Amino acid sequence: MKICYLIGYPVGHSMSPKMHNAAFRELGLKYMYKAVSIEPERLSEFVNINLRRSDVLGANVTVPHKIAVMNEIDDLDPNAAAIGAVNTIVNDGGVLKGYNTDGLGAYKALKEFVGELDDKKVVLIGAGGAARAVSYSIIREVETLTILNRTFERAQVLAEALRGSAWKKVAARARVISAPLDELHLKNELEDADILINSTSVGMHPNVGETPVPGHLLHESMLVFDLVYNPSNTRLLREAKEAGADTLSGVEMLVYQGAEAFRLWTGKKAPVDLMLHVVWRELGT
Ligand code: ATR
Numbered sequence: 389m390k391i392c393y394l395i396g397y398p399v400g401h402s403m404s405p406k407m408h409n410a411a412f413r414e415l416g417l418k419y420m421y422k423a424v425s426i427e428p429e430r431l432s433e434f435v436n437i438n439l440r441r442s443d444v445l446g447a448n449v450t451v452p453h454k455i456a457v458m459n460e461i462d463d464l465d466p467n468a469a470a471i472g473a474v475n476t477i478v479n480d481g482g483v484l485k486g487y488n489t490d491g492l493g494a495y496k497a498l499k500e501f502v503g504e505l506d507d508k509k510v511v512l513i514g515a516g517g518a519a520r521a522v523s524y525s526i527i528r529e530v531e532t533l534t535i536l537n538r539t540f541e542r543a544q545v546l547a548e549a550l551r552g553s554a555w556k557k558v559a560a561r562a563r564v565i566s567a568p569l570d571e572l573h574l575k576n577e578l579e580d581a582d583i584l585i586n587s588t589s590v591g592m593h594p595n596v597g598e599t600p601v602p603g604h605l606l607h608e609s610m611l612v613f614d615l616v617y618n619p620s621n622t623r624l625l626r627e628a629k630e631a632g633a634d635t636l637s638g639v640e641m642l643v644y645q646g647a648e649a650f651r652l653w654t655g656k657k658a659p660v661d662l663m664l665h666v667v668w669r670e671l672g673t
Contacts, residue, residue, distance in 0.1 A: 390419045390443055392653055395434065396418040396450035397458075399423040400606065401618070403667050404409055404448060406602045419445065420666055428452065428602065435460040435663045439479055445653040447477040448646075452616045454517060467625050471521050477650040487652060490518065491525030494585075495647025501636050502583065502611060505529040511577050513569060514587035515542035524551060530608055532563045534577045538588075540568040570604065575601045584628075586614045591622040608632030616643050620671050639667050 394404050400423075410420035426434045435506070440448055444632055449457050452620050454473040458464065461477060461484040474486035498505065510530050512519055515537035523533060527550050537543035547566035567573040578584065590600040596619055606612060612628035617638030625635045647658035 390417075390445050391420060393439070394421065394423040394449040394450065395422070395426050395431070395447050395453055397452060398425045398429055399435065399450065400425070401643060402450070403617075404646060406472055406644065406670055407663045407666050408650065411646075411650055411659050411663055414654060414662050415654070416549040417654060417656075419654070426445055426453070428456065429661050431456055432460055432518050433489065433517055435477075435484070440482045441475060441479075442482075445477050446476065446484075446649075448649055449475050449580055450475060458462050458486060460484070467491065469526070471517075471524050473517050474490075475645065476652055478652050479641035483541070487649075488521055489645040489648035489652070491523075492648050493641045493643075494613075496644040496648075497636060497640035498583070498613060499638070501634070507531050508582040509580060510534070510583045510585060511581045512585045512587060513537070513573075513590075514659035515539070515546045515566075515586065520546060520549075520589040522541065522585060522615070527562050527564070527625075530562050532565065534565040534567065534581075536567050536569040536573055538569045540566070543567065543569075557671070574605050578610070579655045581610055584610055584612045586612075586616065586622075586624055589616065591619045592616045597623060599627065603627030603631065606631040610634070612634060615641055617667070619669065620668070635637075639664065640670070643667055 404425050405421050414421040446597050448648050463485040465487040468486050468488035470524050471488045476487040476489050487561050506529050508530050509532040511534045535543040543566035547564045550564045586600050590598050606628050610632040613636040614622050614624050615638045620637045628635050642661045647660050650658035
């Protein structure tokens, strides 16, 4: 039996064990996905002793270890280096390499829904780790990316990184704008936006009554993509539907980032439809 770990602190509510174990069973693989709660002080010891064992395929890494774990591994994929965070580790004969599949997960979910992104104006709410992963994955293709964040300086720093040489392989043709997250900027930027993405935790369980964008600013010619997956039908998405907008929940991103990690560990294509089914069932929707 080979093992994949999920390392976080805490990891109790994660959907990933059910999703990956169902996928391993479906493909007849004798692998087990196991969530472990590791305090920050024990991260180094756990990674260096447990992950390098020959029966370990690798790991997913979640909050709060996505940045700290970069100091413990041997090699870093260029995308993960540019994003500045690792959510997937592959153990190749005791050598640990870090990847970031979050951005690709969001990108695939969007492509599946929208198709071409090259004439699209995207408004992204948030400038944290999730925002970095998503923006690096779409910046190659979109026409305009506006980053709105509560702490304006963080939006500016991310916009600068996207415009500059921080991610050398990206020949960014997109116009990148940053602004504070307030009603005036939201109104101006959303008027002609094609896609709104929420990368903040606003609206996440248990604060399900909150939303990062007032409902009256949403309109029918936009797609609203909320990276929050618990609940899958956030207040933002409910109000988007009421405004006639298309909607995409964080469930698709969760599954596509998992599918990419699955491919990195096993070399096989993940059973995405089954994984989507498992997560929707777990969320009770
Ligand atoms: P993650 O890795 O999930 O992106 P993070 O790096 O802590 O987590 O970033 C959280 C993001 O959600 C940030 O953009 C944060 O805004 P600040 O930079 O101002 O902290 C945003 N966020 C969290 N709570 C928020 C709230 N109540 N209103 C608006 N933005 C919020």
